[in-house]
Amino acid sequence: MLDFRNIAALFVKELIGIRRDTVLMGFVIYAFTLAIYMQATGITHELNRATVGVVDQDVSQLSSAILDALRPPQFQAPVSLSPGEVDRLMDQARFTFVLDIPPNFEADVLAGRSPSVQLLIDATALMQAGIGAGHIQSVVNQEVSRFVTRTEKTTSLPVAIEVRMAFNQTLTTAWFTGTSGLINNVTMLAVLLAGAALVREREHGTLEHLLVMPVRATEIMLSKLLANGLVTLVLTLLSVVFVLDLWIGMRISGSLWLFAAGVLLYLFFATSFGLFLGTISRSMPQMALLFILTVLPMTILSGGMTPLESMPDWLQIGVQVSPTTHFVSFAQAILFRGAGFAVVWPQFLATAVIGLFFFLFSMARFRSFIAAQQG
Known part of the structure; x- marks a missing residue:
């Protein structure tokens, strides 16, 4: 049986560790504020002052x-x-x-x-x-x-085309690029924070302290996932409200609480994946290399940068096993098109099922890692 007092104590320890790592906190805050704003306003799909x-x-x-x-x-x-x-x-x-x-x-x-x-x-x-x-x-x-x-003194043409823009009537590029930047940063920061939490324990020598304490491997893992997931979730919601809505001026069409629920499901996978990378990385540089080889392809092929319809048929099928693809789909549907749960529940279900599978896999890997450290 899990001891929830141990999980709570380790949860608080993780939050304190994140707060004390000023470089990491500065990077995280930057990623959810200035990085999103610069990506939204610095990259444009509109024609502007062409010569x-x-x-x-x-x-x-x-x-x-x-x-x-x-x-x-x-x-x-x-x-x-x-x-x-x-x-x-x-x-x-x-x-x-x-x-x-x-x-x-x-x-x-x-x-x-x-x-x-x-x-x-x-x-x-x-x-x-x-x-x-x-x-x-x-x-x-x-x-x-x-x-x-x-x-020719003709009053009208035989055919009239009437164009109506839905969801982004002003065709503002910053709305799309800002949302894409936020979605990508959620993935990257959730994986990095969770993985760095374990690598930091190993590099600072505090992992040995945990191993001699009366705590289980599952309790250590859950505390790290909960702490880093909470930080990512809070910063994501603050970024939607203050950066996308107030700073960039994007109109949030859907429910912020439904979006938060979807992010929470996705973090179930992303933090587990980050912890998995942490178990096979001996240092932060090594983890950064593994991050480039795994997370960046998932982000690029998620549909946020290139529409899935533009990819080969076999690749469209292959990316469906990645929760990142479903996360991009329901995030854009909620924030842009105001979709409700009746529309996005298939993406929610796919994210939850794949996330649960990888959570169990990461838990088994983490237990083996802790057992190897104790041995």
Whole structure:
């Protein structure tokens, strides 16, 4: 039978150990505050102040309308270029886009001859190049359509497309990147804290003190999981409220308590996995290497960075055995789409089952580790 007084005493000891490790605490606080804010605001999927050069060989009303539509904040003011300057300025990375409008462009449009407009792109900045190319193409098509409609005195087009944005109406990148940063940091910090708790005991020589005390291996393990899980859970909720909601301005659509319950289930796995890494690591550098080989692939393949649908079919099936994949799924569903328990219960169940399996596995490994230390 477990002695809950021993677990409580060891739980308090773990919290005191975490508080006294100022470097670790500073890193943890940074990971749930500034790191998330910088990831949310420093990485953007939006087109912002892209440089555009224009070779306008038509100088017509239609070409002027196209240039006027390339306006801030998506683009800087277009710069007029001569054909001979294009190659040199593109080689010098002065412009991301150069739009070449041919002579007699307006006349050819009115005559129905379907003229071509050349768009040169510096694809070094890959994300901006891809988004900007589509945006410029849309601008050209829209202005040509508006010009033709006005000259032919047509009041409406045969088809009207009405676009409605759900869950993120303003298409704010910081909402997505901030949430992804928080989800990734929960995984990384939960594993690191739990693993570091055991490695720290070994490096400081306090593990031997625990072994001569009348405590069981299960009590030691539970105290470490509970203490480090509590720290991660509290910091996660504070980060959602103060960083995502108040600082970044993201609208939290779902229940914070439902999200907390999901995080608690996930920490059941993450802290157990961290303790497992701690049993096979003899030092923090060794644990860091194991962390890179195990946790980073789980994070990258979880669906938070790359949609699962973009992965090969066999990989989509393989990542379902990782609780991180289910954690990303229900976290985004709750925070973004306001999903309730009726929607996310399959992910909750999968996280709980896989977490329980790994908890039992880690407990057996931890008992063997303690037995080896006593021997």
